[in-house]
Amino acid sequence: MFTVQPVSLDNTEIAFSYKSDDELRKTYLIFSAINAPLLTKAGTKLVKFALKLKLPIHGILRKTIFWQFCGGESISQSEPTIQMLASHNVKTILDYSAEGEKTEAGFEKVTQETLATITRAKTSENLPFCVFKVTGIASAQLLEKIQAKQKLTTEEQAAFERVKQRVNTLCKAAHEAGIGIFVDGEESWIQEVIDDLAEEMMGKYNRERVTVFNTYQMYRKDMLSHLKTAFQRAATYQYFLGAKLVRGAYMEKERERAEEKGYPDPIQPNKEATDDDYNKALLYCINNKQRITLVSGSHNEYSNQYLVLLMQKHSMRPDDPRVYFSQLYGMSDNISFNLAYAGYNVTKYVPYGPIDAVMPYLFRRAEENTSVAGQSSREYRLVKSELQRRKQIADKR
Template sequence: METPPNKSLNFDDTEIAFRNKSNGELNAAYWLFKIISSNFLTKIGPPITNFFLNIGLPIKGIIKATIFEHFCGGETIAECEHTIQQLASGHVGTILDYSVEGEDEEAVFDFTCEEIIRTIERASGDQRIPITVFKVTGIGRFGLLEKLDTKTALNTAELAEFEKVKHRCEKICRTAFDKNVPIMIDAEESWIQDTIDELAFDMMRLFNQKNIIVYNTYQLYRHDKLADLKADHLIARAQGFILGVKMVRGAYMEKERKRAEELGYPSPIQPDKAAADRDYNESLNYCIAHIDDIALVCGTHNEESCRILAQLLDTHRLKHDHPHVYFAQLLGMSDNLSFNLSDAGYNVTKYVPYGPIKAVMPYLFRRAQENTSIAGATSRELGLIIKEKQRRRLI
């Protein structure tokens, strides 16, 4: 039976996009994006801020009240409650994302593992938190994953170290299975990704037999990932488990191209944006065509891709809130997509990063730089905020 179309999508509807923001929050967002739009400040901000933090100047309060408050939920899970409820008021779910980076000690990996488990336990039974997430580099050493990707033999200590990584990974995913809380494994740099993919596939074999629990991430700015997705689906179907697909364009393009050039191997990155867009949208087509045995999280800030996925659901006569289809964006970005999609009846979630301010700063700097490097991203956000300020007669 054909599903009747829900409310039509209008990504320019700022009343819906910013319904959950007070006038003060809207004004704060306006000034933040005005600052971010300055390439100069975005470039000099990270080293200056790190310097001030390292010498102990009291700037944490300023950071927490500005960029941290806009892009993060808090320093702890408990501090994220306001954001969880604010998103839920617009029918948008929360993905709690413990965003501490760059650590390299076993004790920290153990702590991170337990913190990820706490996010799963917090999500259990709370429909406002439909999905959770973790990075393998949060629970294992980057250099070890890099060595595994080269297929170099590990020594005895490294073998023991990797057993701990696998144990942490399985402990997290088993908790997700026991609590019936889906969890996504994020993609990372291409030179550690094969090992991450193998871990994710092992977890899907274990826990995706009946329901979707584990998602792996496919970065479609890589030219090989559309083919990988199709091959993985055939394996999953043959072995009788649901393939969990979190689909993104990618986050490491400049680093990937630079490393490939320096080391003299072919870049894994698509030749241009058009190729990445083509593969991304073709992947959407493929996943929806096989929606019974693929579960999809469409992670994108691209308006066209959101429209294509929404249209695919109608074309295939699928409910807008099909349990195998989620849209996802980052907190503080593209509210016009998130809240207009949720208002039209689609499943939508936001990544809500949290953690100690100093430890989360690398994430925040990437968000600021991402907004200036993506053509038109900051001006688009600013334009929508200004439109809503005008609608509210604030300017």
């Protein structure tokens, strides 16, 4: 028998216990800025312009938005973040977040860097997973052409064979290291190719345990049925399914492209529909936990509480290895640290990489915080609440 601790996601003392007063005030200022959409939009344009002109703004970025959302510029620079998270029972997923590689040399560089994260994870129980984007090691144009079933040139076919070799190299290394590896979700017009690669790797490396995880973006109308079909294939071909659930990150781009090209919008009609399918997917995964290992990548408080409830109803221990909760570093600390405090398996995506290369990722994080209803205001409110709590304690001394 085990005792299940109640989980409150409102405890800001636990959520921000890793931050000093000065660090918390800096976080407060950052989210104050992000909480103002016009300021965020103008600031993003200004930073992009400054970087294009090669103005000396790295120091400012390093001490503000990069500090909030990234572990460092290298694996070694990310070590203090890894150790800090581990001291609070939160595991790390090192995510080499450099974007924009478009050459074979660039694809190989990303492959080697991802292998380095696997090598680092092999030496520590505090890094249970690694991650890669297929467009980090392959041409998006090539993937789009393959999904559209267009005939490839001999050169393109050779390039795709190299892509498959890179994917296999990463998944094989993760399997040999005894860790999991996530294949990140991307745009719908290349996602089928990514799904095929991920499922091929699952069939190869998920026979005894889950190594490879595919990502299911629940803001797509068809994703719940897609998850169920993936499970049925896993059951038919006798391998375990690794499922990382997220809501999604390309909504505006998806809708714009659908309108431009005249095909049905693949995105859910509203947030409620996305939330509903996300929670149905959680239920489906827990109901099929004998074959599915679930990573719930959610910043939604209700979904996290719902997953806790599902685990309790299934008499699952908080640290059951078939279920992980995951959030981005620098966001939703009230969810991550309170769940970890209650004994649940929690990971933080910790991006790292050279500042210039990571900025596209950081721009998306800032835009996501302003576009997702209530996200930036919730972060701002929680940090403000903890600052007030600490001030009240200090005043009583």
